[in-house]
Amino acid sequence: MQCRQVIVVDDDPGMLRALQRLLRQYDYEPILFSSAEELEQHADINKALCMVLDINLNRRSGIDLRHQLKAKGVSVPVIFITGNASPSTREAALRCECVAILSKPFSAHELIEPLSQVIGPPQRGT
Numbered sequence: 001m002q003c004r005q006v007i008v009v010d011d012d013p014g015m016l017r018a019l020q021r022l023l024r025q026y027d028y029e030p031i032l033f034s035s036a037e038e039l040e041q042h043a044d045i046n047k048a049l050c051m052v053l054d055i056n057l058n059r060r061s062g063i064d065l066r067h068q069l070k071a072k073g074v075s076v077p078v079i080f081i082t083g084n085a086s087p088s089t090r091e092a093a094l095r096c097e098c099v100a101i102l103s104k105p106f107s108a109h110e111l112i113e114p115l116s117q118v119i120g121p122p123q124r125g126t
Contacts, residue, residue, distance in 0.1 A: 004119055005047055007076065009033045009062065010054040015081075015104070019052060022108055026122035028115065036060040045069070048076050049119045050099070052111070055082040055089060063089075066096045077118045081106065 006028045008019045016032050023030040031048060033039040036057050045051075055062040066078055080093045085103040093101045100114035112122060 007048040007051040011058045036065045
């Protein structure tokens with residue numbers, strides 16, 4: 001079976017658990033991180049097919065993290081999630097060439113649709 005790893009970075013433990021359950025339901029393999037620093041210690045970032053990245057992390061900006069990863073040669077497509085989707089935040093995220101920007105709370109369909117564009121359709125789930 002094809003590797004369907006999706007990296008998720010969010011400092012909210014409840015959001016991480018919810019995304020883990022949702023992604024598993026659709027046969028994706030979630031790799032969870034609660035901070036930018038944890039993600040940066042992960043050796044296999046480029047093995048993931050997509051990254052779900054919170055824009056507002058505790059001590060870091062998800063947008064800045066995306067820029068830093070790109071500068072290091074990490075080319076994994078990104079879906080940004082945020083609880084604060086101001087016009088300036090959305091504009092900055094779009095400049096990062098993200099796949100999508102989702103405002104919390106978002107539906108399963110809102111996440112799975114852009115994931116399926118990047119990775120391929122879910123293998124199960126509705």
